[in-house]
Amino acid sequence: MNVLICNDRAEPLDSLIGILENNRDVTSVKVATNGRHAIDALHSSPIDISISSGTGLDFNRMLQRHIAPTVAASLTRVVATQSPTVPLFVKAHQFGFNNVLPLTTPEEKIVPSLQRTLSGEESIKDHPSVKALHLTPGALTHSISFEDTNDQHIVELVGVGLSDHEIAEALNLSIQNVRNRVAHSIRINQLTNRTQLALLQNTNWQIPDFA
Amino acid sequence: MSTPRYVLLSEATTISDYVDNPVFTDVTNDGETYTTYRIVRITHEIFEHPDDWTHLANVSLEFNIGIGVAHLLLKNKIVEASRIKPTPPSEIAT
Structure with a gap:
């Protein structure tokens, strides 16, 4: 599993980086500290999962529009956060993220959770706060288009x-x-x-x- | 308050006599939901309706399957306002 971490100063994911770097099921961990790094990393080598913090949610949505469609289509996107609130789950769902990873998850369960997300076994759609709402996943992901x-x-x-x-x-x-x-x-x-x-x-x- | 009068229009009446464009959009849910309909036939002219409706029409959904009856407020051949009563799917013969 190749992972890209979009590390945000407002909510740094340093502890998660350490956990992933020391896990044998994780092939590579790239860390991007700004949008250009993230775009370059996504285009330079295969990335299976990109992980953003809760504060980087809006930025990550914008980023999605600046990477090649083939890369975007194959990328699994996860939000990692200390505070997995209901609004965050709903927002991540509407932005087309695949899952939310609470950083309170025990260390040994983090990589298995990411693997299940990657295989589609675990998804944000199954979270109780999202499941009941019947929302359109990714409704606000794409760029707006006009007839004229x-x-x-x-x-x-x-x-x-x-x-x-x-x-x-x-x-x-x-x-x-x-x-x-x-x-x-x-x-x-x-x-x-x-x-x-x-x-x-x-x-x-x-x-x-x-x- | 006066009772509204519904005057049946001739089947020979054409829609273009009443509106420039038979396609209009009904807005519901406090201005949130937009549903586009097509006027199939204007059946009645309405007089003295307390809600200012001027015509009654048969309508069909423009981008889906469904029919209904519409109260319309027509001004200068424009659909200014509408209130649709959709026909339940169970009442549409298949």
């Missing part, structure tokens, strides 16, 4: 908190047209409601390239 620039303008205004009537007035469109287009954007982005559309629009981050 008109739809983009409408969704941008949804993202800044305007109602459909206000959007219709601002863009000089009929309310029927605005609702049809909002519905269309919800559908093509595989979302279920307007709040998700606004969130996806507002978190449609890209790493700026100043080079």
Whole structure:
């Protein structure tokens, strides 16, 4: 098992790194301290599992968009945290993470848990706080897409908190047209409601390239 | 309060006489859920409805299987508001 640890200053995973480095079932442990390191590590050699801290959740979602689709598809993603709260489980689920590893897990059970996650035997979907909610896993993982620039303008205004009537007035469109287009954007982005559309629009981050 | 009057429209009536676009989206759950329908036929004109509905129509889901009856508020050939009563799937002959 090849592991990449995205080590976050706010919630360092140093103890986990030590445990994994000393385990014979773990072939390699790479440690990334920033986004560029993580992207380079994922592209340079095969990584089975990437582990982020709870505070690195949003960053890790953004990172997912910057790696090759083939790499992203084969990567199992885990959140390791000292405080596995229900909101963290739900957020990780919506961001498409495969599991949450509480750092209170006994040392000898950490690697077996990661192995079960890798094989699909253990998943965040089976956690009681997530299972009961019938959410769409990974709903907020992908980048937002638009049919055309008109739809983009409408969704941008949804993202800044305007109602459909206000959007219709601002863009000089009929309310029927605005609702049809909002519905269309919800559908093509595989979302279920307007709040998700606004969130996806507002978190449609890209790493700026100043080079 | 006056009782609303429903006036049956002729079957020869065309939808384009009433709306520019027969496809409209109904918004439910406090503005969260968007469901797109197509007007199949406008059956009645409504007068003096306390909720301001102006027309009654048969509708079908645009991207799924399902039919229903819609109260519509039509203004300037635009669907300004709607309230749909979906027909339960068990009542649709298969």
